[in-house]
Amino acid sequence: MSAFFAGLALLPGGWVKNVRLEVDASGVLTAVSPNASDRGAVRLGGPVLPGICDLHCHAFQRAMAGLTERRSAAADSFWTWREVMYRFAAQLTPEDLEAIAAQLYVELLKGGYTSVCEFHYVHHDPDGRPFANPAEMSQRLVRAASVTGIGMTLLPVLYQTANFGGVPPHDGQRRFVSSVDAFLELFRTLRDSSAGSANVRVGIAPHSLRAVPPEALREAIRGLDAIDRAAPIHIHIAEQTREVDDCLAWSGRRPVDWLLANETVSPRWCLVHATHLTDAETAALAASGAVAGLCPTTEANLGDGFFALPGYLAQGGAFGVGSDSNVSTAAIEELRWLEYGQRLAHRRRSVAASASTPSPGLALYQGAVAGGATASGRPIAGLAPGQRGDFLVIDPDSPFLCARGPHELGDAIVFGGNANPIRDVFVGGGQVIDRGRHAREDAALNAYRATAGRLAAFL
Numbered sequence: 001m002s003a004f005f006a007g008l009a010l011l012p013g014g015w016v017k018n019v020r021l022e023v024d025a026s027g028v029l030t031a032v033s034p035n036a037s038d039r040g041a042v043r044l045g046g047p048v049l050p051g052i053c054d055l056h057c058h059a060f061q062r063a064m065a066g067l068t069e070r071r072s073a074a075a076d077s078f079w080t081w082r083e084v085m086y087r088f089a090a091q092l093t094p095e096d097l098e099a100i101a102a103q104l105y106v107e108l109l110k111g112g113y114t115s116v117c118e119f120h121y122v123h124h125d126p127d128g129r130p131f132a133n134p135a136e137m138s139q140r141l142v143r144a145a146s147v148t149g150i151g152m153t154l155l156p157v158l159y160q161t162a163n164f165g166g167v168p169p170h171d172g173q174r175r176f177v178s179s180v181d182a183f184l185e186l187f188r189t190l191r192d193s194s195a196g197s198a199n200v201r202v203g204i205a206p207h208s209l210r211a212v213p214p215e216a217l218r219e220a221i222r223g224l225d226a227i228d229r230a231a232p233i234h235i236h237i238a239e240q241t242r243e244v245d246d247c248l249a250w251s252g253r254r255p256v257d258w259l260l261a262n263e264t265v266s267p268r269w270c271l272v273h274a275t276h277l278t279d280a281e282t283a284a285l286a287a288s289g290a291v292a293g294l295c296p297t298t299e300a301n302l303g304d305g306f307f308a309l310p311g312y313l314a315q316g317g318a319f320g321v322g323s324d325s326n327v328s329t330a331a332i333e334e335l336r337w338l339e340y341g342q343r344l345a346h347r348r349r350s351v352a353a354s355a356s357t358p359s360p361g362l363a364l365y366q367g368a369v370a371g372g373a374t375a376s377g378r379p380i381a382g383l384a385p386g387q388r389g390d391f392l393v394i395d396p397d398s399p400f401l402c403a404r405g406p407h408e409l410g411d412a413i414v415f416g417g418n419a420n421p422i423r424d425v426f427v428g429g430g431q432v433i434d435r436g437r438h439a440r441e442d443a444a445l446n447a448y449r450a451t452a453g454r455l456a457a458f459l
Contacts, residue, residue: 027428051114053372056322086172103448115151128174203232286317320371362410
């Protein structure tokens with residue numbers, strides 16, 4: 001057992017002084033004791049917060065950051081960005097994916113994410129043929145997570161069509177496409193190979209309603225339930241207005257409305273983006289218990305729009321944040337821009353705050369911890385017995401935290417500045433970031449630098 005002592009820690013009920021954290025050999029918190037003694041414990045160097053789960057990530061896209069911004073001849077949009085992404089994804093080797101993921105996961109850990117939900121769809125070789133080991137690409141991601149120490153929920157993606165109504169996939173999508181049987185076999189392989197690992201959970205990700213026809217979606221979920229009825233299910237949905245229009249033309253219903261009417265959506269589901277909702281869809285999504293997976297920096301980068309946050313929170317909806325395309329790797333930046341986007345859209349402040357939690361920074365942080373844990377399917381819901389020992393230590397010498405007490409600290413962390421205030425990071429009770437550095441960051445960067453240079457030449 002390891003014991004840690006925090007002069008100030010954010011517990012599920014709020015900030016508490018003099019907290020003793022005890023973590024067993026498997027990385028689980030066995031005791032969280034306020035107003036405790038520091039006897040025999042490692043004294044942590046600043047205020048302590050639970051780690052956040054990055055609930056939506058495409059690791060390979062980290063190596064695209066900055067390469068997709070130049071104005072094209074067409075009107076730039078999500079759809080033109082997607083064509084560049086397809087060209088980039090076509091070049092990836094298994095070694096490339098592992099190198100990019102390892103670099104990204106170091107950055108995510110430094111940015112306050114202690115676990116990641118990897119929404120992974122580049123399964124096959126560049127010609128669309130399965131590798132000799134069909135799980136090759138997925139297992140490269142697991143290896144990168146293991147080497148860097150980040151927790152992982154791996155979400156292999158089912159992908160079959162180019163649009164609603166069974167439009168056949170095109171060449172840019174051939175590395176993604178699988179039959180339901182092959183997809184479920186991949187899930188079994190990954191689940192079996194990670195059995196016994198406290199740091200890896202496996203779920204599934206039907207890519208989107210446009211990429212997975214209704215019968216394939218039903219068959220995949222039935223197959224999943226026969227293996228693991230609690231496994232997480234993530235799906236992209238209602239990200240773009242064109243997607244909503246195409247869904248209406250196909251079915252007469254909007255994407256979220258169609259999904260809620262045709263599947264048993266529950267807290268095991270994470271609906272990623274869900275940007276374009278009616279008031280009725282917003283209320284129904286909140287009532288389902290599913291998590292809204294919000295990725296504000298990517299949604300801004302791609303011009304998606306604003307999630308209906310005020311109405312959703314008023315109905316008790318669960319949410320979390322993700323790095324998605326990885327144009328940002330900082331959890332705090334996602335929280336800041338989630339609030340700032342709402343302020344711009346609604347022309348008022350403190351949108352995420354409530355009468356019970358008047359601090360928007362604290363409300364966002366605690367909401368993201370809880371929602372991310374639900375979406376991950378892992379016990380990472382904060383500093384409480386039975387949860388993983390995943391936590392961050394804030395640098396008390398950060399200038400924008402000076403003279404900030406518990407009532408202001410959450411807002412100072414989220415809104416106070418751009419310098420990273422995270423000093424140390426622990427995952428399962430083991431330290432992975434020490435005074436802002438990861439033990440493997442130089443090796444990860446060297447491998448990434450070579451990979452990024454080769455891949456950039458193809459765009």
